[in-house]
Each structure stands twice: as structure tokens, then as C-alpha cells.
Amino acid sequence: MNEIFSHIHPIVVHFPIVIITLTAIYDLFFAVVRRKSSPNGHWFWLLAFLSAWIAVGTGPGHDARGNTNIFHYHKLLAAITTWATFFMVVFRFTFVFRKREIIKQWLIIGSILSIICAVGILSVGYFGGKMVYDQGIGVKIHGKYVNPPKQDVRH
Numbered sequence: 001m002n003e004i005f006s007h008i009h010p011i012v013v014h015f016p017i018v019i020i021t022l023t024a025i026y027d028l029f030f031a032v033v034r035r036k037s038s039p040n041g042h043w044f045w046l047l048a049f050l051s052a053w054i055a056v057g058t059g060p061g062h063d064a065r066g067n068t069n070i071f072h073y074h075k076l077l078a079a080i081t082t083w084a085t086f087f088m089v090v091f092r093f094t095f096v097f098r099k100r101e102i103i104k105q106w107l108i109i110g111s112i113l114s115i116i117c118a119v120g121i122l123s124v125g126y127f128g129g130k131m132v133y134d135q136g137i138g139v140k141i142h143g144k145y146v147n148p149p150k151q152d153v154r155h
Contacts (some may be wrong), residue, residue, distance in 0.1 A: 009058040010138075016052040017125050020085060023048050024118035031111045035104075042092035049085040052121070056082050064137050066150025071137075074127035081120030088113050 023044040030038040038044075056078050064071040091110060131137040136146035 009060055012058055013055045016055050017121050019048040019051050020121040021118050024114040027114045028111055031107050042096050045089045045092050049089045052082040052085050067147045068131050068135050068137055070127050077120055077124045081124055084117050084120055
């Protein structure tokens with residue numbers, strides 16, 4: 001069980017990548033083809049936000065200490081994407097609570113926000129993958145870090 005919790009971030013990060021990307025595609029499909037908001041899209045965005053929040057919360061930033069020049073991009077984009085997803089949840093639920101269909105102008109804004117969320121999460125995944133696969137951040141072989149964190153680096 002301890003093994004799972006020590007690797008929880010690599011496990012959970014795939015959920016927001018998939019959920020945000022598919023939800024954005026779902027929204028864009030309805031916006032372009034049907035010219036209306038996706039039914040129940042607000043629940044998908046809520047799930048997307050929760051999964052992004054969990055992924056950010058489980059990120060082992062200490063593994064990257066002093067060993068990479070791209071961690072700050074990964075962390076910043078993750079925060080921006082999580083906030084953008086939160087704004088999308090607020091945006092979508094505003095219309096649900098008012099029991100109104102999203103009008104054309106707001107549909108365009110929602111579509112742009114969907115694209116921002118999808119591009120954001122794919123960028124977060126790109127930098128995260130680059131740290132792991134190119135720089136060996138957080139990777140262990142036989143219990144030892146391939147690229148161990150520096151102990152004297154201050155934040």
C-alpha cells in the first residue's frame with residue numbers, strides 16, 4: 001500500500017489529462033455541430049476540476065529540487081489549468097442554476113475556455129513527461145534515484 005501512495009502522482013495525473021481533453025472535445029462538438037452547450041457538460045467539468053486539483057495536490061515537487069529547469073513551467077501551467085478548469089465549472093454551473101441555455105456569445109467564451117483548459121493540461125503533461133523521460137526526475141532504479149534531488153537548493 002505504501003508503494004501506491006509513494007507513486008500516487010504518476011497514477012492520478014492521467015485522469016485530468018483524459019477528462020479535461022475529452023470534455024473540451026465534447027463541449028466543442030456541441031458548440032460547433034449542434035450550436036448549443038453540451039448536456040451535462042457541467043458535471044464533466046466538475047470531475048475535470050476535482051481530478052486536476054488532486055493531481056496538483058499529489059505532485060512531488062521535492063523530487064525535482066535543483067535537477068530540472070522546467071519544473072517551474074510544469075507547476076505554473078498546472079496551477080493555471082486547474083484555475084481555468086475551476087472557472088469553467090463556475091461558468092457552466094451559473095447557467096445550470098439559472099436554468100438557462102448558454103447563448104451564442106457565452107457559447108463562444110465557453111469554447112475558448114475549453115480550448116485553454118485542453119491546451120493547458122496537454123502542456124502540463126508535456127513538461128511532466130519531459131521531466132520524467134528526459135531528465136529522470138522521480139525515477140528510481142533498485143531504490144535509488146536516477147537523478148536525486150539536491151539537498152541545498154532553496155525555493
